[in-house]
Amino acid sequence: MKSDWATLRELLLPAVSAAPRGRRGRALEVALREAIRAGRLHPGTRLPATRDLAAQLDLARGTVTSAYDQLVAEGYLVARRGSGTSVATSATSTAEHPRPQTRAPEPHWQFDLRPGLPALAAFPRAEWVAATKSALAELPDAELGYPDPAGLAELRAELAGYLGRVRAVLADPADILVTHGSAEACALIAEVLRARGHRRIALEDPGHPGQSELFATHGLTPVPIRVDADGLRVDELAASGCRAVLVTPAHQFPLGVPLNAQRRRELVDWARRCDGLVIEDDYDAEHRYDRPALGAVQALDPRRVAYLGSVSKTLAPALRLGWAVIPPSLRDTLVTAKRLHDLGCSPLPQAAFARMLRAGGYDRHLRRTRADNRKRRDSLLSALSEHLPQWSPTGIAAGLHVVLRLPTGTDDQELSTHLEDNGVHAPSLSFYTRSRRRGPFPGLVLGYAAHGPDRLRAAIARIAELAEP
Known part of the structure; x- marks a missing residue:
């Protein structure tokens, strides 16, 4: 049989090729089951078509079909007409070392006002x-x-x-x-x-x-x-x-x-x-x-x-x-x-x-976002004037964030922690100091570019509610 290494969807199963020819059908079934259990084949992974995998492994198509059918019956695979065969989403991995998360999930905050992000939707x-x-x-x-x-x-x-x-x-x-x-x-x-x-x-x-x-x-x-x-x-x-x-x-x-x-x-x-x-x-x-x-x-x-x-x-x-x-x-x-x-x-x-x-597309984009960010900033300042008039915003002429200067004697780290515990992420100014001391004054650093005007007004109202003595 002439070898043709062109394939639509490759699947590497060395144990099958190494098995005696009379036992390759059984070896295929075992290899697929173990790959799913070990986590090498993840839930939802689509497998090659039976004809394609048979050509890759030099097997009869019927042998591959039988192995697929057996694993479908055991719940390891799912076969859908028109969608091929894939690893069942309910298939569990018994790998000794679970696949680590590549990134820790972000905490869920009702309002995330940390600075540094533009309006990604724009x-x-x-x-x-x-x-x-x-x-x-x-x-x-x-x-x-x-x-x-x-x-x-x-x-x-x-x-x-x-x-x-x-x-x-x-x-x-x-x-x-x-x-x-x-x-x-x-x-x-x-x-x-x-x-x-x-x-x-x-x-x-x-x-x-x-x-x-x-x-x-x-x-x-x-x-x-x-x-x-x-x-x-x-x-x-x-x-x-x-x-x-x-x-x-x-x-x-x-x-x-x-x-x-x-x-x-x-x-x-x-x-x-x-x-x-x-x-x-x-x-x-x-x-x-x-x-x-x-x-x-x-x-x-x-x-x-x-x-x-x-x-x-x-x-x-x-x-x-x-x-x-x-x-x-x-x-x-x-x-x-x-x-x-x-x-x-x-x-x-x-x-x-x-x-x-x-x-000129970049210039046009900056003009649009500048106008949008100004509206966001103005909404934030209006809400502060209404709900927290005793807090003084600084650094408002430019940028994507403002610093709220809190009343003298306020512990900004304690306030920031209290807000975070109640669903509002508003970093303290002290968090950004490098010399392990309090900031130049107690403050909160609020980013506004990633939120629309209504969300910003709601966030400030919530901060005012939580900051009440």
């Missing part, structure tokens, strides 16, 4: 599909091979023009590295800094706890630097022992304040004096409502500032698409680190995003 699905189809149709065959680790040349060219236009970033396409979000850019920079002798890095306090964890994992000790109403206290950097700092100057997370002009100049001067590096995370720069856009710090000295951005707060975190505009002294080293890390990002989403940028 993702421009139709436009993204159209851009992806166009990109795939036009992408040269050569671009389907291993990618340029620095990123697709087409996207880097579009980003250089876009960032120069809307953020005043000074960048040549050769200066741009495409990454899997800002987190990967930080990880790569941390590895390079560590290799060049850095042992500490300055981080804003309060700030995102994930940043401390990321840099510590890559061998740099986080050093907290206070933030006040004008942004990072640059005057505290000299005593920190650091020659690198990460800042969110457009909209500091979580306080929501911009780094003022004087401190921007002082920050660049500090980097020049100590031969240091400023890592500018352009967090929430696109979301602004009551103030004009601020230019990037990078424009003050492209040799001393690495500029980071992503689509995680504008399109969706799931795309894992970001970029870094790199100083010349780090460019080749970081591109090499990216190549050794994962050989580069997939060209397909890069090409789709490049087309959105070129055709």
Whole structure:
């Protein structure tokens, strides 16, 4: 019998092929039963058609049919006309080690107000599909091979023009590295800094706890630097022992304040004096409502500032698409680190995003979401004025969250825990401090972009009810 290894649905059962020919029917039945019991064949898995599996195992079709029928009778398999044969959903696994969950389930909250998520329902699905189809149709065959680790040349060219236009970033396409979000850019920079002798890095306090964890994992000790109403206290950097700092100057997370002009100049001067590096995370720069856009710090000295951005707060975190505009002294080293890390990002989403940028689709999406987010913010502020007038919202001119300043003496951690126990996830400002102390003032950090106006009003009413003495 001539072997033909083409198959519609492959099923690997080595024990059947190894059995004597006269016993293969029985061996097939045993092998299928054991695969289901051990969890190798999961409930709902569709099996090959009898003719297909018979060809794979060099068996008579009737032998396979008999084995399937026996396991259907025992409840291991389900056969439906037109749908084939599949593992029964009620089939139980007796595997000694159950399959672990890949991700812990999220707690069920009635209102989840944590910051950091855009309105995921606003993702421009139709436009993204159209851009992806166009990109795939036009992408040269050569671009389907291993990618340029620095990123697709087409996207880097579009980003250089876009960032120069809307953020005043000074960048040549050769200066741009495409990454899997800002987190990967930080990880790569941390590895390079560590290799060049850095042992500490300055981080804003309060700030995102994930940043401390990321840099510590890559061998740099986080050093907290206070933030006040004008942004990072640059005057505290000299005593920190650091020659690198990460800042969110457009909209500091979580306080929501911009780094003022004087401190921007002082920050660049500090980097020049100590031969240091400023890592500018352009967090929430696109979301602004009551103030004009601020230019990037990078424009003050492209040799001393690495500029980071992503689509995680504008399109969706799931795309894992970001970029870094790199100083010349780090460019080749970081591109090499990216190549050794994962050989580069997939060209397909890069090409789709490049087309959105070129055709103006990204600008149109930002205009739409900016208007929607302003409505959400206004609804939140109106509800606060009605239900909690003694709580003062700050950082409201831009971004996707507000900070509620609570009355003096309030234990924000205790209040946050009480709210969470009653179905409202509202992180405390103290949660974001890096120096194991209370925040600059008692507060709650509330994200509003992921909820409609009615839900936000209901959430604030519920918080007011739970916060009553």
